[in-house]
Amino acid sequence: ILNVEQSPQSLHVQEGDSTNFTCSFPSSNFYALHWYRWETAKSPEALFVMTLNGDEKKKGRISATLNTKEGYSYLYIKGSQPEDSATYLCAFTNQAGTALIFGKGTTLSVSS
Amino acid sequence: DVKVTQSSRYLVKRTGEKVFLECVQDMDHENMFWYRQDPGLGLRLIYFSYDVKMKEKGDIPEGYSVSREKKERFSLILESASTNQTSMYLCASKGRAGALEQYFGPGTRLTVT
Numbered sequence: 436i437l438n439v440e441q442s443p444q445s446l447h448v449q450e451g452d453s454t455n456f457t458c459s460f461p462s463s464n465f466y467a468l469h470w471y472r473w474e475t476a477k478s479p480e481a482l483f484v485m486t487l488n489g490d491e492k493k494k495g496r497i498s499a500t501l502n503t504k505e506g507y508s509y510l511y512i513k514g515s516q517p518e519d520s521a522t523y524l525c526a527f528t529n530q531a532g533t534a535l536i537f538g539k540g541t542t543l544s545v546s547s
Numbered sequence: 548d549v550k551v552t553q554s555s556r557y558l559v560k561r562t563g564e565k566v567f568l569e570c571v572q573d574m575d576h577e578n579m580f581w582y583r584q585d586p587g588l589g590l591r592l593i594y595f596s597y598d599v600k601m602k603e604k605g606d607i608p609e610g611y612s613v614s615r616e617k618k619e620r621f622s623l624i625l626e627s628a629s630t631n632q633t634s635m636y637l638c639a640s641k642g643r644a645g646a647l648e649q650y651f652g653p654g655t656r657l658t659v660t
Contacts, residue, residue: 467647478651539589
């Protein structure tokens with residue numbers, strides 16, 4: 436059974452705080468790791484897709500790292516803003532599959 | 548811009564009704580997916596299709612069927628809706644093998660009473 440674990444389940448921070456979330460996934464037969472942001476009443480939006488061990492990606496104040504050998508990825512948000520409030524989903528694909536296997540998500544709430 | 552649309556944002560149906568959820572994508576994608584999202588469980592794959600008339604079961608196919616008669620359209624069918632199928636349903640699409648990113652629709656919140 437392929438399992439993707441995300442922690443924490445939820446997080447509440449103040450505007451301006453920096454924060455990070457963890458995603459752990461099976462390290463064997465790795466193909467790609469995805470991060471999505473899902474805001475209420477909107478479609479999940481792709482943030483990053485990473486395929487190589489050691490990959491680091493950045494989009495504005497958000498960045499992500501990937502360690503395929505130990506099976507984890509971190510998502511960092513620098514200087515959180517209220518508009519960052521969303522559920523952040525991590526998803527994994529292995530070499531056999533085309534479908535994504537999702538974690539349960541981390542719900543971030545940023546107060547002003 | 549890739550666009551994935553779903554026929555309804557909110558739907559209320561009665562137990563035993565046959566329910567159709569429609570999904571259309573405009574990017575000529577080969578792969579299409581149906582997920583459901585429940586609190587505390589995350590997104591779970593119901594069915595996917597890698598080509599017209601082709602389908603594969605996902606993790607939770609029981610109680611559902613799908614139809615892919617045209618490349619752009621992927622329908623999820625609840626043959627006889629039950630209350631435990633009350634959920635948020637998300638459709639997604641992806642290009643041919645090797646393409647990485649899945650694009651999601653806005654979701655249909657289905658309530659079965």
